Amino acid sequence: MPQDRANKEIPGDSFRSKDPYGELSREILRLANRGVLRAEFLKEVSRMIMEVTCCDTVEIRTRERGRHFCSEATRGTPIIFNFDVTTTNGRLSSRIFPEMSAAVSDWESLLHDILFRNYDRSSNLFGARGLFKVGDETTPIRYRQLEPNREVERVLTFRGAIRSFAVVPFTADVESGCLLILKCGQRNAFSDETIEGLEGVAQNLGVALVHRHAQIALRERVKELTCLYGLAKIVGMPEISQEELLQGAVQLLPPAMLYPETATARMLLDGREFVAAGYGPGKASLSAEIKVAGISRGLVEVIYKEEKPELDEGPFLNEERNLIDTVAGELAIIIERRQSQMERNLLQEQLRHADRLATIGQLAAGVAHELNEPLGGILGFAQLALKNPELPASVSNDIKKIINASLHAREIIKKLMVFARQLPPQKMKVNLNQVAEEGLYFLEARCSKSGIEIIRQYAVGLPEIVADPSQLHQVLINLVVNAVQAMPQGGALTIRTERRDGHVALVVEDTGIGMSADVLRKIFVPFFTTKDLHEGTGLGLSVVHGIVSSHGGTIKVESRPGAGSRFEVELPVGEISAIKESEEDG
Amino acid sequence: MADDSSTILVVDDAPDTLEVMQRNLTSQGYAVLSAPGVPEAIQILDNSPVDLVITDLKMPKVS
Structure with a gap:
């Protein structure tokens, strides 16, 4: 049994075995294996060392990747524990490491000499592996310091309660220069056996520190x-x-x-x-x-x-x-x-929509064209028949109904042909403000009757565009009629023109009932209508779409149920050549 | 009422349209000639004096 344990009552009993230092080394390695954090690790190691030896303070100084770690544990209940980290490029503390500040104090200077084997090795104060121990430091410590090219006799005196101490240098991985320092209030506290044991423990501590770090790195x-x-x-x-x-x-x-x-x-x-x-x-x-x-x-x-x-x-x-x-x-x-996927989806949806509209348009135009001729016959012969003065009044009334029905059918066919762009626009230079104002002329009375206030916001200095004014009137009228029907309780109708990059825009905005997303998807499809049978043909917005498309423009709709709708028609500011082209067409 | 001497040539490939036009114009007092196609129309124009031609623009077999 080591001498120090015989002299002192040891707290705890976990190391009462025949080989306490071997046991301690194994415990340290087991602790490292658990990958505990550095401060906790050093504290636990210090506690275990204090259990095996009689020392009152355990100081452990280690280095790793440019950082210095210093822990100091002092016996007590609980153990008083300090832990410091400094980086070589950060603030430097004289306490932390000897080679940084060799001249700061006798103690630091001594540690520096021990670490760098900067002493006369024949001195009995030092062991073979750089260990240093003092049995009673009340007497000054004398040793020969080996400066380059000269030897200096150093005499160090320490004051305080510490009587004996041991300093064991050890290596952790490639970083040498770690120190295990034990201090004790008793004289001659460290026997040869203790020192031998501590040297083994220190070397194992070096291995454990590396292992602990690897464990932590792996866990991280x-x-x-x-x-x-x-x-x-x-x-x-x-x-x-x-x-x-x-x-x-x-x-x-x-x-x-x-x-x-x-x-x-x-x-x-x-x-x-x-x-x-x-x-x-x-x-x-x-x-x-x-x-x-x-x-x-x-x-x-x-x-x-x-x-x-x-x-x-x-x-x-x-x-x-x-x-x-x-x-x-x-x-x-x-x-x-995700953004590009969403944009792609939106674009695909728009393409599908445009494609569907185009297909419907072609179909509708084909049907319209085929129906136009027989309809012309029905209307023509009915009109001829009506001219017969010998007709009984009842027959002549029936013929008038045939004529009216035919005229209605002709309107529908015309709209379908506009939608399918079968009726080419008669283009000329027009001012959108003027078109809007002319269109509104026919609509004001209807608006005021429905309790709707018209707000005009015409852009100043709007560039002229090349367009068919009567078709643009049709666009405005169709949009305004829808807006009016969307505001049965009255509201505000905003007609705005805007100048945009290379385009002019006509915005028709209402404060009406709005549309659901479901309705919004179908509004341009011919014959889709939310109105009662007698109120609409379901072609108004199809016609708008056809006209806008044939002018090379776009139409955008925003609407929310209860919050109103906004239609934005954007038309390109055309070139004069476009007029010539259309004139040649005619 | 139109001048008695006015002659109108109506050209259309749709027989119904042709008949409606012919009867309407006749009732207005015009002398009306009709042709169901371009070759017939040209033949009439070569042989008779015509004051006015009303014609369908798009008809079969016309380049």
């Missing part, structure tokens, strides 16, 4: 991969909305951090915020921008709610920086992909 890597895998899984969910995606993704970040218990996260996208559980103000944060197609759209942010020791970037690891950069990058790609 697993956490990161779990996070990325979780993200991939969410993205792969069919039908998941962008909101659900971000809300799901933000929950994945905190568990991927080194200190998940105090970590939280949030994501911002286009001004919308998505937060992980327990989100709140923090002591440190790490963020990455979400950049879609070169434009910043938001950010990904991880937050520690408690103070944590300095690591690579604040309390965060380089790996964590990479992770949130990756997450932000992935999100940007997903958002971009």
Whole structure:
């Protein structure tokens, strides 16, 4: 049994075996295997060393990738434990490492000499592997310091309660220069047997530190991969909305951090915020921008709610920086992909719609053309028959009804032909403001009767366009008639003209009942109507569509039930050559 | 009432249209000639004085 254990009552009994230092080494390695965090690891190691030896203070100084770690544990209930980290490029503390500040104090200077074997090795103060021990430091320590090219006799005096101490240098991975320092209030506390044991423990501690780091790195890597895998899984969910995606993704970040218990996260996208559980103000944060197609759209942010020791970037690891950069990058790609998919879907829907309209138009025009001739016969012969003065009044009334019905049918055919662009527009230079005003002339009376206020907003200096004025009148009239019918309780009708890039626009906006998305999809389809049978043919907007298309323009509709509708007709500002062409056609 | 001497030539491939036009114009007092196609119309124009031609623009067999 070692001498120090015989002299002192040892707290705890976990190391009462024949080989306490071997047992201690194995315990340290087991602890490393669990991948506990550094501070906790050093504290536990210090506690175990204090259990096996009689020392009052255990100091462990280690280095890793440019950072110095210093822990100091002092016997007590509970153990008093301090842990410091400094980076070589950050603030330097004289306490932390000897080679940084060799001249600061006798103690630091001694540690420096021990670390660099900067002493006369024949001295009985030093062991073969650089160990240094003092049995009673009330007497000054004398040793010969080996400066380059000269020897200096150093005399060091320490004051305080410490009587004996041992310094054991050890190596962790490629980083040499780690120190295990034991201090004790008793004289001659460290026997040869203890020192031998401690040397073994120190070497094992070096191995354990490396192993612990590998365990932590592996665990962090697993956490990161779990996070990325979780993200991939969410993205792969069919039908998941962008909101659900971000809300799901933000929950994945905190568990991927080194200190998940105090970590939280949030994501911002286009001004919308998505937060992980327990989100709140923090002591440190790490963020990455979400950049879609070169434009910043938001950010990904991880937050520690408690103070944590300095690591690579604040309390965060380089790996964590990479992770949130990756997450932000992935999100940007997903958002971009979703956007283009949505645009593609919309375009496809529009194409399908246009295609359907064109097919219907061709069909309608074909039917209209075929019907036109027999209709001409019906109308012509009916008109001839009516001229017969010998007709009985009842027959002549019936013939008048045939004529009226035929005229009605002719109107429908005409509209179908306009819709299918079978009646070429008679184009000339026109001013859209003037067209609008002329069209409104016929409509004002009807509007005021229905309690509708007309608001005119004509753009000043509108460029002239090349168009068929009577067809444009038709467009305005059809749109206004619909608007009036959409406002049975009255309302406001806005007629606006606008100058746009290479185009002029006519906007007809009402405050009426609006349309559902379902209705909106079908409004240009011939014969689709929401009106009563006698009120409309279902061709008004088809005609509008036909006219606008034959003018090379577009029509856009926005509507919501209860909120009114807005029709925007955009027509290109034509060239004079377009008129000539149309004149040649005629 | 139209001048007695006015002669109108109506050209249309649709017999019904032709008949309606012919009867309408006749009732207005015109002398009406009718042709169901371009060759017939040209033949009439070559042989008779015509004051006015009313014709369908698009008819079969006309280039």
